[in-house]
Amino acid sequence: MFDNAVKYTIRPISSYFRPSSSSHPSSFVSRLVLASLSTSSSPYSRVAPPTCQAAYRPTSLHRADHTNNLNMTVSAIPSPEELPHLWQRPAYTTLLDVLQRLRQEPRIWGLKESREEILKAQAASMAEAAFNRQEIISFLSSIIKSGLPWLDNDEQREDIWEEASRRLAERCGRTAMGEIIRRWPFRDENIGDFDLAIREPPLTGDSLGLKTWGSSYVLAQLLPQFSAGPLAHLFVGDEPLDVLELGSGTGLLGIAAACLWVANVALTDLPNIVPNLSHNAELNRETVAAHGGKVEAAALTWGSDDYEDDSHPRFGEGNRYKLIIVADPLYDDNHPDLLSSAIDAQLSLESDARLLVMVPQRDETTKGLTNSLRSKLEQASSPLTLVEDAMAAGEDDWGEGETDEADRVGFWWGIYRRERPSW
Incomplete structure (x- = not known):
């Protein structure tokens, strides 16, 4: 969420697998990757599975492929017997259909479906399909290695290589994947069921704000309870409430708030995060409007007085919002001070103004950052007082651990008010 939050660079594995028509298959990267995978056990090619874990369970859904602008329906994953042999020179449409059916989607967990349940289902599925997975990876690797000379043109070859690269990267975990769009379901007896579509670009560099963290979904599902309880005084009258979200990331929490609270929500984050934030706001604009809310995305850099480049001029006025929401905002020692x-x-x-904040208690570091934030809020120029707080149970994929115990965390939430009027 902040430029100094992470000091290392992560490059999606798919970027290493993607060949170009001008250099494939003799490019150095392609030969280097495939040489490290070579074996003689596959009927498709001399390629064995890379040493990575299948992190996500396949799902069946209708969606648009935003890479190639192809409308498709993803059906059941094909068995090894259904995978075409490249020596048979399968047609472009045949290869594309099989590759799209091999898509693996990251699963979503929440209060009603825990990650433990998902992982158990994954384990059963993976145990049954261990051999299938090896054959599938060999098949994908053989496509990446092949020059596909029988296809009509370079555009078709690029499509097939791109799809095969993505399918292989999907089997190496979230950080290896490229851009994905996840749909997050919400169930509310008052306004009905709806889904929000959230785009996550490739996880590269220190862009923590480009991933949807578990706390956003946990807090989003609790919003109706807060508006009916400790925040109810803010939701009276016919005028929609203006809400500010700090450190919005991909925007899931703020967009959900616009729907569930029928509110006007300002989504904010660093300038380099805002383009994806704006994209997700637009992606869900019809859903938000159907529920009577509004969302806008703008830059707001904590601790900066530059309301031209670092932050939108609208935030220069100050002290405008009666409700601020923020989830999982602390990653570095200076963040409590900047956020407060x-x-x-x-x-x-x-x-009557309120702050609603949630911080996952992953380890001693995050617990220490939480305590630091609480201290800073109490020491503000116009101090804030804790009105109510508690722990919520939930799942978190900070470390993308293979066991549920590694990802089950408590989420501390707190509601603050101004200690006293300033006049």
């Missing part, structure tokens, strides 16, 4: 200063600058000075 942003809250102090933007939260209304009126006594």
Whole structure:
């Protein structure tokens, strides 16, 4: 979420697998990757599975392929017997159909379907399909290695290589995948069921704001309870409430708030995060409008007084919002101070103004950062007082562990108000 949050660079594995028509199959990267996978056990090619774990369970859904703009229906994963042999020179449409059917989608978990249940289902599926997986990876690798000379043109070859690269990367975990779009379901007895589509670009560099973290979904599902309980005084009258979300990331929490609270929500994050944030706001604009809400995305850099480049000019006025929401905002030692200063600058000075914050308690570091934030809020120029707090159970994929115990965490949430009016 911040430029100094992570000091290392992660490059999606799919970027190493993607050949170009001008150099394939003799490019150095392609030969290097495939040489490391070579074996003689496959009927498709001399390629064996890379040493990575299948991190996601396949799902069947209708969606648009945003890479090639192809409408498709993803059906059941084909068995090894259904995979075409390249010596048979399968047609472009045949290869594309098989590759699309091999798509693996990252699963979504929440309060009603835990990651433990998903992982158990995955384990059963993977145990049954262990041999199939090896054959599938060999098949994908053989496509990447092949020059596909029988296809009509370079565009078709690029399509097939791209799809095969993505399918192989999907079997190496989330950080190896390229861009994905996840659909997050919400069930509410008052406004009905709806889904939000959230795009996550490839996880590269230190862009933590390009991933949807578990706390956003946990807090989003609790929003109706807060609006009917400790925040109910803010949701009276006919006028929609103006809500500010700090550190929005991919925007799931704020967009859900616009729907569930019928609110006008300002989604904010660093300038380099805002383009994807704006994309997700637009992607869900019809759903938000159907529920009576509005969303806008704008840059807001904590601790900066530059309201031209680092932050949108609208935030220069200050103390405009009666409700601020924020989830999973702390990754570095300076974040509690930066966040508390942003809250102090933007939260209304009126006594009925509230802050709703959630922080996952992953380890001693995050617990320490939480305590630091609480201390900073109490020491603000117009101090904030904790009104109510508790722990929510949930799942988190911070470490993408292979066991549920590694990802089951408690999510601390707190509601704050101004200690007293400033006048």
